[in-house]
Amino acid sequence: MITSAVATSSVKSSGAWVATVLKGSWRSCPPDIDVSADELKQIIPLLLSSGAGGLAWWRVRQSDLRSPEIFKLQQAYRQHSIYSAIHEQRIQRVIGLLHSAGVVPLLVKGWAVARLYPEAGMRPYGDIDLCLHPHHHRAALAALKGTEFDNITVDLHVSSKKLDDCSLEELFERSNTVKFGDVEVRVLGLEDQLRILSVHFLRHGAWRPLWLCDIAAAVESRPLGFDWDRCLGRNCRRAGWVACAIGLAHQLLGAKIDDTPAAERGKHLPTWLVPTVLREWGKQYRHRIHMELFVRQPLNGLKELPHHWPNAIEATINVRGPFNALPRLPFQIGDSFLRAARFLPQILSASRKSQQLF
Amino acid sequence: MKQAEKNIKPRAREEGIVVKELADEVLVYDTNQYKAHCLSQTAALVWKNCNGRRTVAEIAEILRKQTGTQADQVVWYALDQLGRADLLQGRVKRPANTQVYSRRQLLGRIGVAALLSVPLIVSIPVPASASAATVPCVNENQCSQPGNNCFGCFPSSGGPGDCNTNRCCNGNCRDFNAAHNACGCT
Numbered sequence: 001m002i003t004s005a006v007a008t009s010s011v012k013s014s015g016a017w018v019a020t021v022l023k024g025s026w027r028s029c030p031p032d033i034d035v036s037a038d039e040l041k042q043i044i045p046l047l048l049s050s051g052a053g054g055l056a057w058w059r060v061r062q063s064d065l066r067s068p069e070i071f072k073l074q075q076a077y078r079q080h081s082i083y084s085a086i087h088e089q090r091i092q093r094v095i096g097l098l099h100s101a102g103v104v105p106l107l108v109k110g111w112a113v114a115r116l117y118p119e120a121g122m123r124p125y126g127d128i129d130l131c132l133h134p135h136h137h138r139a140a141l142a143a144l145k146g147t148e149f150d151n152i153t154v155d156l157h158v159s160s161k162k163l164d165d166c167s168l169e170e171l172f173e174r175s176n177t178v179k180f181g182d183v184e185v186r187v188l189g190l191e192d193q194l195r196i197l198s199v200h201f202l203r204h205g206a207w208r209p210l211w212l213c214d215i216a217a218a219v220e221s222r223p224l225g226f227d228w229d230r231c232l233g234r235n236c237r238r239a240g241w242v243a244c245a246i247g248l249a250h251q252l253l254g255a256k257i258d259d260t261p262a263a264e265r266g267k268h269l270p271t272w273l274v275p276t277v278l279r280e281w282g283k284q285y286r287h288r289i290h291m292e293l294f295v296r297q298p299l300n301g302l303k304e305l306p307h308h309w310p311n312a313i314e315a316t317i318n319v320r321g322p323f324n325a326l327p328r329l330p331f332q333i334g335d336s337f338l339r340a341a342r343f344l345p346q347i348l349s350a351s352r353k354s355q356q357l358f
Numbered sequence: 359m360k361q362a363e364k365n366i367k368p369r370a371r372e373e374g375i376v377v378k379e380l381a382d383e384v385l386v387y388d389t390n391q392y393k394a395h396c397l398s399q400t401a402a403l404v405w406k407n408c409n410g411r412r413t414v415a416e417i418a419e420i421l422r423k424q425t426g427t428q429a430d431q432v433v434w435y436a437l438d439q440l441g442r443a444d445l446l447q448g449r450v451k452r453p454a455n456t457q458v459y460s461r462r463q464l465l466g467r468i469g470v471a472a473l474l475s476v477p478l479i480v481s482i483p484v485p486a487s488a489s490a491a492t493v494p495c496v497n498e499n500q501c502s503q504p505g506n507n508c509f510g511c512f513p514s515s516g517g518p519g520d521c522n523t524n525r526c527c528n529g530n531c532r533d534f535n536a537a538h539n540a541c542g543c544t
Contacts, residue, residue, distance in 0.1 A: 078482045079482060081378045081385055082376070082394050082482065085377070085385070120378075
């Protein structure tokens with residue numbers, strides 16, 4: 001439970017406070033909150049910058065906690081609500097355009113995840129991510145050309161590589177159709193969605209508490225007959241990752257996982273895992289700047305380098321390692337070497353071009 | 359209520375408006391001006407009943423039945439605010455013989471107990487990304503919308519002028535300074 005995760009330090013860390021505030025926040029009736037206005041105030045910037053402001057407001061709105069800072073959470077919730085209304089209209093329009101061109105896309109992330117929550121404003125979403133069969137790509141681009149979607153980010157994916165180890169065909173085959181306004185939208189099967197959410201959360205180093213709330217919401221909203229074998233997949237290692245993510249949702253956010261195959265895993269997570277997540281949640285996230293940009297500024301590049309050091313979670317995923325009790329340093333070193341090897345040709349190419357120009 | 363008031367039939371704007379109803383308030387987004395407003399229940403009730411057929415007196419009666427608020431001035435106050443927020447078709451001109459109340463004066467008239475029935479409209483800061491306008495962004499600090507990311511913008515292998523990634527607060531990643539082989543988001 002969260003108390004065990006937090007009790008290791010006498011002073012609760014910012015990350016642990018974030019977890020406390022978001023505990024059960026995805027439910028229509030979240031549990032009563034037991035934090036003071038001052039404690040909450042300390043972590044409001046973290047909640048807002050990680051996109052969890054709406055969820056935090058959902059949790060605190062029934063309490064007596066009120067202050068100008070807490071009002072920011074309410075404003076975030078309102079922003080997300082408005083944005084979701086605008087976004088929903090756009091999704092309907094873009095899907096309608098694609099349907100009329102004979103393209104059936106699979107809507108992933110964003111709204112497809114937000115619909116797991118009782119209210120649209122609880123979660124922000126930005127781009128419209130659509131998966132397509134490769135042979136539909138050209139038709140989709142033509143259908144969107146010259147429309148408002150030239151200026152609005154619609155990400156068209158013709159491969160599932162970034163999402164999952166299942167092929168796009170498999171994901172399409174197991175997808176569901178849901179009615180959304182005037183259009184029917186194809187979304188991932190719930191089993192695939194939970195697996196993809198879990199791996200995505202870990203691949204990005206678990207920095208965003210919102211993503212763990214997504215996992216918790218997906219676990220608790222699963223229907224009877226949810227196929228766990230399909231969710232965990234054939235790959236044992238990947239199944240272990242998914243179980244760990246669900247276990248984290250239980251330990252940090254109080255997700256109910258008793259009747260799931262991850263229940264046992266949730267009680268025995270590797271000792272390094274929870275502290276790593278809480279460390280991430282306790283600091284402002286900073287995106288990494290591509291190293292190619294520093295070809296002509298090597299000193300700035302050196303300053304940027306520490307930000308590219310992977311945390312234990314992302315390193316384990318990147319090298320496709322197991323989540324076990326072994327130390328993580330070898331995984332982190334291995335991942336750094338792999339990434340350096342991948343980017344070296346790009347840096348050299350950028351450097352050559354730079355020399356030609358000047 | 360005076361005869362002049364009876365003839366006024368306010369009409370809510372319908373074009374360029376996105377409405378989101380929440381449990382205890384209504385959010386209205388103006389897609390023309392990229393502004394968002396949060397309407398209290400009373401303000402929303404008045405706004406929803408501005409259909410161009412109901413008079414101010416009829417709206418006041420609906421308000422009285424649904425909320426128990428007696429003061430007709432509440433409707434006028436709401437119409438003033440809705441007009442200022444540009445949520446009505448044209449400005450509703452208050453008859454000369456009706457008094458303009460501030461919020462405080464209105465509270466004094468209807469009583470503090472009826473605080474909840476004061477029609478309030480609060481503006482909500484909405485990042486331009488919600489309007490899908492292209493927003494300059496060269497680092498993540500400029501992404502004000504929680505959850506929106508600025509992944510930066512960098513030259514791809516195609517050479518100067520060939521910029522990669524457009525995930526920059528929904529802006530577009532374009533050639534920023536070809537001479538320096540650098541890209542930016544515009």
